[in-house]
Amino acid sequence: MAESELLDVLTEALRACVECGALPRCETEISLEHPPDPEMGDFSCNIAMRMAREAGMSPREIAAEIIDRLPECAAVERCEIAGPGFINFYLCPTWLQDTVRNVLLEGAEFGRSNRGAGTKIQVEFVSANPVGPLHIGNARGGPYGDAVANLLEAVGYEVEREYLLNDGPDNTQFGLFGASVQARIRELLDLEWEMPEDGYKGEYIIDYARELIERHDEETLATIPTDADGHYRMAILAEEVVVEEIRETLELLGIEFDSWFSERELFEEGAIDEKIDELRELGVVYEEDGALWLRTTEFGDEEDRVVVRRSGAKTYLMTDLAYVESKLARGADHCIYVWGPDHAAQVPSVQAGMAAAGVDPGVTEFVIHQIVRLTEGGQVVRMSKRAGNIVTLRELIEEVGADVTRFFLLSRSIDSHLDFDLELAREQSEENPVYYVQYAHARICSILREASQRGLCTDDLHEADLTLLEHPDELRLMRWLADYPGEVADAAERRAPHRLAHMSRDLAQTFHQFYGTCRVIDLDATELSSARLALVSATQTVLRNLFGLLGINAPEEM
RNA sequence: GCGCCCGUAGCUCAGUGGAUGAGAGCAACGGACUUCGGAUCCGUAGGUCGGGGGUUCGAAUCCCUCCGGGCGCCCCA
Numbered sequence: 001m002a003e004s005e006l007l008d009v010l011t012e013a014l015r016a017c018v019e020c021g022a023l024p025r026c027e028t029e030i031s032l033e034h035p036p037d038p039e040m041g042d043f044s045c046n047i048a049m050r051m052a053r054e055a056g057m058s059p060r061e062i063a064a065e066i067i068d069r070l071p072e073c074a075a076v077e078r079c080e081i082a083g084p085g086f087i088n089f090y091l092c093p094t095w096l097q098d099t100v101r102n103v104l105l106e107g108a109e110f111g112r113s114n115r116g117a118g119t120k121i122q123v124e125f126v127s128a129n130p131v132g133p134l135h136i137g138n139a140r141g142g143p144y145g146d147a148v149a150n151l152l153e154a155v156g157y158e159v160e161r162e163y164l165l166n167d168g169p170d171n172t173q174f175g176l177f178g179a180s181v182q183a184r185i186r187e188l189l190d191l192e193w194e195m196p197e198d199g200y201k202g203e204y205i206i207d208y209a210r211e212l213i214e215r216h217d218e219e220t221l222a223t224i225p226t227d228a229d230g231h232y233r234m235a236i237l238a239e240e241v242v243v244e245e246i247r248e249t250l251e252l253l254g255i256e257f258d259s260w261f262s263e264r265e266l267f268e269e270g271a272i273d274e275k276i277d278e279l280r281e282l283g284v285v286y287e288e289d290g291a292l293w294l295r296t297t298e299f300g301d302e303e304d305r306v307v308v309r310r311s312g313a314k315t316y317l318m319t320d321l322a323y324v325e326s327k328l329a330r331g332a333d334h335c336i337y338v339w340g341p342d343h344a345a346q347v348p349s350v351q352a353g354m355a356a357a358g359v360d361p362g363v364t365e366f367v368i369h370q371i372v373r374l375t376e377g378g379q380v381v382r383m384s385k386r387a388g389n390i391v392t393l394r395e396l397i398e399e400v401g402a403d404v405t406r407f408f409l410l411s412r413s414i415d416s417h418l419d420f421d422l423e424l425a426r427e428q429s430e431e432n433p434v435y436y437v438q439y440a441h442a443r444i445c446s447i448l449r450e451a452s453q454r455g456l457c458t459d460d461l462h463e464a465d466l467t468l469l470e471h472p473d474e475l476r477l478m479r480w481l482a483d484y485p486g487e488v489a490d491a492a493e494r495r496a497p498h499r500l501a502h503m504s505r506d507l508a509q510t511f512h513q514f515y516g517t518c519r520v521i522d523l524d525a526t527e528l529s530s531a532r533l534a535l536v537s538a539t540q541t542v543l544r545n546l547f548g549l550l551g552i553n554a555p556e557e558m
Numbered sequence: 559g560c561g562c563c564c565g566u567a568g569c570u571c572a573g574u575g576g577a578u579g580a581g582a583g584c585a586a587c588g589g590a591c592u593u594c595g596g597a598u599c600c601g602u603a604g605g606u607c608g609g610g611g612g613u614u615c616g617a618a619u620c621c622c623u624c625c626g627g628g629c630g631c632c633c634c635a
Contacts, residue, residue, distance in 0.1 A: 036579050046576060052615080059615085083577045084615075129635065172634050198634095291633055302561090309633040316635055344562055345630050370563060371629065378569080412571070415563060417628060419570070424584085428597085433583070439597050450594050502572060505583075509599095516590090516599040536594095558597070 002075050002095045003032055003486055006043055009073045010087075014047070016069040023065055026051045034483075038475075041079070041088035042095075048085040059085025096478040097466035103481055103538035104462040111485045111545050115492075116157030122327055123149045125338035126250065127164040130242045131177035132204055134249050134393040138340055140369045140418065142393075143409045143551065145338045146255045147497035148367075150549045155492045160332065161257045164323070167239055168263040169232055170313035176200065178235025184209035185221055185234075194226075211241050236264075249394045253402050254551045266322045272314055275322040275357070279307070284356040294353055301352035320350050321357045324364065336365045336495070344368045367495055369414045376422045400425040403552040407434045410550060411501040433505055438555050440508035441547070443515070444540040445556040451521050451533055461534035468531040473514040477535060480510050484542055488549070497550070504546045511539050 010030050017023040028050045035044045048063035055062055063081045070079065079089045103110045125145025128138040149159045167174050180200040186193035188209055195201065212221065216237065224230045243260065250256070266272050276292070279285045284295045285307065292308035294317065307318040327335050339347070347366045355361055374381040374396075397405050404425050411433070412418045424432060452458050469478065484503075491499040520532045547554045 033576085036577060040577080044577085049576070049615085086577065166635065174635090176634090289633085293633095306633045311633080313633080315633065341563075341629050343630090343635075346635085348561085368562075373628095375570095416571075417564065421570075424570090431584075432597090435597060436583090439595085443595055443598080446595050454594090498572085502582080509582090512598055513600090515594085519594070521594045557595090 002091055002099075002482065003043065005073060005075050006032055006045075006089060009071050009076070010045060010047065010066070012071050013066045013069040017065050020069075022069075023051070023057075023062060024055050026054050028054070035082075035086070035088055038479075040082060042091045042479075043089045044082070045087045045089075046085070048081075048087060052085070063087050094467075096475065096482060097469065099482040100466055100469070100478055100535055100538045101462045103541050104534060107541055108545060108548070110541060111488045112154045112156070113485060113489060114156035115489060116152065116155050118156065118158050119333045120158045120160065120331055121152055121334045121336060122160045122162055122330075122332040123152070123336045123338065124162045124164055124327075126246075126255075127166070128246070129166050129173055129177075130239045130246065131173060131200060132202065132242065133245055135391055136372050136374060136393060136396060136420070139393040139396070139405075140372050140409050140414075141338045141340060142250055142253060142255050143406045144367075144369055144414060144497060145336075146253075146551060147410055147500065147549060148336070148338070148492075148495050150551065151488065151492035151495075151497060151500075154549060155489055160259060161255075162259045162261055162327075163257045165239070165243065165260060165262045165264075166316075167236065168267050168314075168319060170267070170315075170319075171263070172313075174235050174239075175228060175231045178231035178233070178238065179226075180205050181208050181212065181238045182224065182226065182231060182234040185212060186226075188213060189218060189222055191222060208238050208241050212237055215241075245394075249392075249397070252394070252397050253406055261323075261326075263319055263323070266319055266326065267314075271322045271326060272318060275325065276308065276314075276318070279321075279357060282356070282358065294356055296349050296352035296356060299352035299355040301349045305349050305353065307353075316346070317349060317353050321353055321359075324354060324359055325357075328359075328363065332363075334363055334365065336367060338367050338369065341368055341370055367414060370417045372409070372418045372420055374422055375419045380419075381422065396420075403438070404432065404434050406551050407437075407501060410497050413496065413498050433501075434552065435558070437504040437508045437543075437547075438553070439558060440511050441540065441543045441554045442556060442558045444511070444536055444543070447520055447536055448533070448540070451529070454521060454523060456521065456523075456526065456529055456533065458533055458537070461530065461537050464530040464534040465527055466531050466534060468528050469535060471514075471518050473517045474532070474535060477510050477514045477539065480507055481538055481542055484546075500546060500550045504543070504550065507539070507543060507546065511543075 007030060014023070014030070018025050028047060030045065030047050032043045032045055035041050048066065049059040051062055052059045060081055063085050067079060067081065067087060075091050075095050077090045077092045079087055082088045123145050125141045126134070126138060128134055146161065149161050152159045176196060176198055177200055179196045183193045183195045183199065184206050224233055279294065284298070285292050286295070287293070290310040291306045293304045294307045296305050297303060305317050306315055307321075308314055324335065347368070351361065351364070351366075354364060400422070408420055408425055409418070428435065448458050469475070487499065487503055491497060518532060520529060520536055522529050544554045
């Protein structure tokens with residue numbers, strides 16, 4: 001709010017400087033930050049220092065020129081040059097009070113913006129092969145992709161959440177899965193059976209087999225041939241069960257997809273073949289050793305890649321090329337791919353392949369998340385079913401709860417390996433950061449209940465006399481609320497939902513500090529009580545908004 | 559061997575070009591309500607930001623190099 005006003009006047013001043021020749025035109029971006037000490041002002045700008053070299057002037061000189069031409073702005077009380085050339089702004093004390101009032105009036109809208117201006121972004125995440133239950137390894141992309149989607153929506157993008165099902169006829173793994181399920185079904189039906197050498201030998205395959213026998217006619221299942229076509233048909237039948245399971249697990253975490261896109265569609269609708277023809281016309285493919293190769297080397301890849309195997313089967317790269325076109329055709333302006341670390345190596349070839357196919361490289365964006373390990377008492381817990389350890393994501397959620405699972409998985413930067421501390425996650429006490437942040441919310445609810453019971457009015461708090469809020473801990477809390485919209489925008493821009501987890505911890509702590517020093521309910525000072533209740537209520541709103549982006553609950557009591 | 563990620567307090571991690579500004583949580587130690595939720599708060603202690611070189615007015619942050627750890631390197635996905 002105040003921040004965007006400041007950016008406006010700075011931009012204006014800079015333009016004025018350029019127009020009258022006081023400063024040369026520079027492309028440097030204007031940004032604002034907080035000085036290390038509130039004594040040094042509410043905001044500061046380093047533009048003068050960043051321009052210094054290009055302008056060939058000293059930073060302080062530049063700062064002076066800018067300040068001279070700063071338009072009148074009601075929010076700014078004064079500004080001054082500090083240190084090597086910072087421009088520090090001291091805002092009118094009312095700006096913080098306005099912030100609190102805005103929070104109360106805007107409610108769930110506070111912190112949202114329209115920077116995205118309705119641009120359509122598709123976020124594709126999880127997309128684990130539909131050949132088994134979700135496990136810890138691919139669990140991270142779920143909360144991450146969902147929270148990034150929340151962030152993008154919060155800053156005004158139109159977002160679509162998509163799960164890609166790798167269920168095409170040429171998908172080796174999918175076929176193997178079908179063969180494995182078929183083997184188990186035949187075993188259960190007392191028919192001749194054989195598990196493929198590279199087949200899926202996990203026990204869950206037997207569960208799928210039992211489920212399919214329950215859902216379908218035994219006769220039908222028994223007559224499905226044991227060749228490649230039969231394997232594929234069987235895989236499609238089993239996929240239904242797997243996808244149900246995956247969907248339910250993700251729903252436990254509050255994740256719901258707008259679209260479950262089946263790769264099969266690309267084959268059935270001929271999109272793949274069309275794409276191959278296109279590549280031929282573009283002259284970017286050639287045949288060798290009976291396979292069709294894409295000249296990705298000419299687009300920055302280390303070697304050319306096969307798109308159609310000698311067997312005639314299409315590779316993932318081929319389907320990726322048809323798939324991205326489908327995304328764009330369905331209206332996406334920008335596509336974010338959230339992939340696991342096992343796919344990191346294929347990013348360059350996919351990017352090169354897309355370039356070869358004529359896709360604007362600016363429309364795709366790849367985020368690779370790093371691995372998750374379970375730890376207990378500092379020891380890595382192997383995901384071994386035989387040892388009775390947690391293996392699937394569902395088991396983890398059942399063990400520690402959805403809020404804890406989400407919060408933990410979101411609490412680290414996506415580039416960092418994540419150790420999921422089971423011991424800490426199970427802890428239902430102050431040690432567990434999730435309970436810490438939720439406690440702040442529950443405490444606020446309790447204060448508001450108590451105030452109401454004692455006859456204080458908790459409605460229309462935006463009309464309270466907020467000028468009474470001047471304690472350092474009150475000011476600190478208000479500053480925090482004022483920063484919130486900018487922090488959300490930053491987190492969205494950087495695709496960094498882990499910042500939300502840190503923010504929630506930070507806001508909870510700032511609130512608790514305020515609570516410790518500022519008595520809220522005081523029947524001998526009802527004016528002050530109302531002002532503080534307004535601040536408490538505003539904090540509750542921002543906590544809720546933050547929890548909403550994180551995707552965790554805001555409990556009224558604990 | 560090549561590629562990607564990581565290396566910051568005892569532990570788990572933020573911070574990724576700015577100021578007298580290296581921080582948080584946990585662990586350790588010492589404190590705080592006869593009143594709103596002590597699942598809380600305050601204080602103390604704890605660092606060659608993996609090593610070295612470079613760029614810069616300024617580097618934990620950018621570049622080079624070395625060391626250490628993780629992951630990946632199929633006509634699998």
